[in-house]
Amino acid sequence: MTQVGEGQEADEAAPSVMTFGAPAVGEILAERYELAEHINDDSAGRQVWRGVDVILRRPVAVVLRYPGGDSAKEMLQAAVAASRVIHPNLVGVYDAIDEEDRAYVVREWVDGHSLRELVADGVLDPARATSIAHAVSGAISAIHATGMVHGNLHPGTVMVGDDGRVVLADARTDGADTPETDVRAVGGILYYALTGHWPHTEASLTAGSTRRSRSPLPDAVRDASGTIAAPRQVRAGVPAYLDDLTMDLLDSQLAVPSSDVLAAELGRLDAAAEEHYLDSGPLRFTSGDDGGPDLPTPGNRKMLIGIAALLVIALVGLSLGINALVGNGDSTDGQAGPTPSTGTSTQPAVAGDPEPPAATPRKVNLKGNQVRVIDPDGTRSELDDVEKAVDGDSNEGWETESYRGGSKFGNAKSGMGILINLGEPREVTSVQVVFSDPGVSAELRWGTKDFPASASGDRALVAAYTNRIGNPFEKTENTNVLFNQFVPPGQKYQYLMLWITDLPETESSGRYKIGVQEITVQSR
Template identity: 65%
Template sequence: MPSSAGPSIDTITEGGRVTQVGEGQEADESAPPVMTFGAPTAGEILAERYELVEHINNDSAGRLVWRGVDVILRRPVAVVLRYPGGDSATEMLQAAVAASRVIHPNLVGVYDAIDEADRAYVVREWVDGQSLRDLAAEGPLDPARATAIGNAVASALAAVHATGMVHGNVHPGTVMISDEGRVVLADARTDGDDSQESDIRAVGGVLYFALTGHWPHSEAPLRGATAGHGRAAISDAVRDAAGTIAAPRQVRAGVPAYLDDLTMDLLDAEIAPPSSDVLAAELARLDVPEDEHYLDTSGPLRFAADTGEEPSPLAAAGGRKVAIGIAGLLAVALVGLLIGISALGDKDEDPQNTAGATPSASAPAGDATPAAATVRNLKVQGIRIVDPDSTKRDELGGADKIIDGDNDKGWETDRYPNATYGNLKTGMGVWLDLGSPHTVKSVQAVLSGRGATAQLLAGTAGYPSSSDGDKQMVANYKTEIGVLKEHDGTTMTFNGFNADEKYRYLLLWFTELPPSGDEDGFRLGVQEITVQGS
């Protein structure tokens, strides 16, 4: 999934500090010259839709980075312009098209890509926050936060890899933490040397950087982040005389053994890494509230999940997996020795005692932790529009477009004079049937506008597609997953699911509509809904 976007930038706007990961940085001496002939000015509207508000910077690839506004959907955007367009912009535009196909809460959204011959530009989601590079510059992160960031990055990669594509540019400059705490991965690009495995190895680099403030890949420096060059500079990992990097636990105190092992295993070319979905599932297991002190009791990492094998009992001691093969053989030999001694001793003892020795010798196998479930996009088996207060029921068509994988097509309500439907109805919803009970991690809905209010509910039964059936559904779906009021974005994400419960029927219930955009009144469009779980 190629792209030519550069690392992060910072600027000051009326809303405070802004960082656009992957949207540019201070150009260094080796950056190509920026073509300014015909460059846009503030107030110019591109494609009759994107108004340029403020020139943020020029990135290390020589592109112009602007903060803008989508005047139709009334949302802030980042606009990256390249001069000229045509063949020289092919890589950038191809990257944008590829990235736009993957929708995930931990990936920066790509909205548009346009080539006007004399210039080309990509329109992306605008994110207020700072990059991991800038965040860790203030000091290494605590293990819980580092784990949460690693979980988000691995989850984003799992979504990219599920399509067969590669991100190819995972590092602290392309990992952004928004002011609300959302972690997103930006600036996908690839060359012939990139692979899904290199993406996964890079998660180890992100974890190492978050825990230590140092980057472990001296042989693969951050693109545009050369040593000693102002804000782009980043510290290399501590190394011994042979060039071997020090483990996080050797750099700072308080890093748990198995988080240290996970990080080092991902960086070790001699150890085969897990797939991105297995890694995401393991990090999700460890990603719990900090006050629960999960790192003291979580137990061994379960990379055997993708092969069906049980982990070695010795992994709980925090030993590197490079030694697990030898340790496993020793453990088997020890168990066999204990059983042999027990059998010899039983010849001279009461036969009733012979059954008592075997379970104690084989107890470690019973204590093994089950394999982690793979997090993936769940297939929605049934979908329909719920409209209990309407007698005409003329807004029910097009529900299938919500799950067709195309953000440009979706279901849309009629236009209403008031955001709350006026006196016409209490709300409308989208009902989802997953076909069978599943463990659900998140539900993401991409909407046509900002300002909607929605509630995600779960139920235990389906109901007929009729006014009476819809009324029964609304009355009986009582399990609330989450509520978003007057949401200021076009992507809603609900992740308040109980990990110990399974869900089949879900209802996304809308009680307030966003402005219709290019006309008076209020209208809701649901472009796409994605359910993740196992």
């Protein structure tokens, strides 16, 4: 749940008269908790209020549910269970009361924002994402140590206080979750913090309809087979070890570590991040020595740096001594020995040496004049607003018109597309497309040149752009798709075309349309 706002102390005036039914500002619950401000209604249909404990004079959060009794049993049981676990990264639970007509839980008020709100303003840097995951895994480990599970770990229940404290709230006890569920959810928290997408989102059917409802969190970017893209494929700058850890936690084919082992590993990464030591190598989820490399602690790292510095000094001194001997001595033919020039290696390349690492992919900053609509069979009345597909805001984009008579543009045309001109040949690594709705069929093609912006020019372009990048997406189950099968490595592209062949049905039965909300190109 999302909690915002500032706490306040109770007024000195006498408490108001207790009322029943809908809560109101100023009402006193259990002769102790004054309701100060209605914050929101959470996804479970509960009201979240900011309140004040008039006895201890401290701000509290009050979560109310109508009615009480059996309908509130799970909420109250979860609150009672959570109150037994004391941990700095868990929200404190103060009270749980059932009045039959309504029930409410009183817990610690946190001045701050949910992780969902923070990431909505921009994805987090790897160090901060690691720190938050470390705090969350520590809280989960404390819960698991009591034999319980949290069962409700997502970006809305992770709170980040204005003072930097990270706390976990709103556990549930419906019996459907396990410790493994919680641990994999930590992987989801990492993925969301790094990419802004939630990997555990599943499309669900709305009752009485074939339309798929949207999740409140953006779904993970997926390829044609439904596999989620790794964080490094979605954004640049994610360290390889953090990318691997996140994807391992999300891989259902791999066993996950226990929560305490995960907390220990993330703690070491968190400490290393504070020392700006991020290239840690592979992680080892084990409590014993398996012979694998370990992440150096900050103290060990300083010692290693000192040893390395001494070795460098010794090698430089040895090199200078050898050069002096060679320069002052006579060779067998009376000529001085050769002196290597500055910056030139005297060592020949050895077969099998590793290639230097490829540059990290970065987002191509596309402008509105670098994209245009391709409509070879239409009336060319759908060309406007295409620049919104590359403006960085996925809340708005380019839309087709609404078609009747079938998903293939009312059976009036073979398809429509958007041509992307990268400005110059680039080594493209991925193209991410965010659609307005699932159920679209699309593919990515490439060509070598542009054509006139006319119906005949568009027909010539579509005929020339026959090369596809990977497999097409057919009736996607998600709104986010990723084209990343650019082969062979090193090939450069300047012109790419997103080609749409099938539209999803809108909520108005019998009509079909799609919006392209955002196109993101990554290249080296």
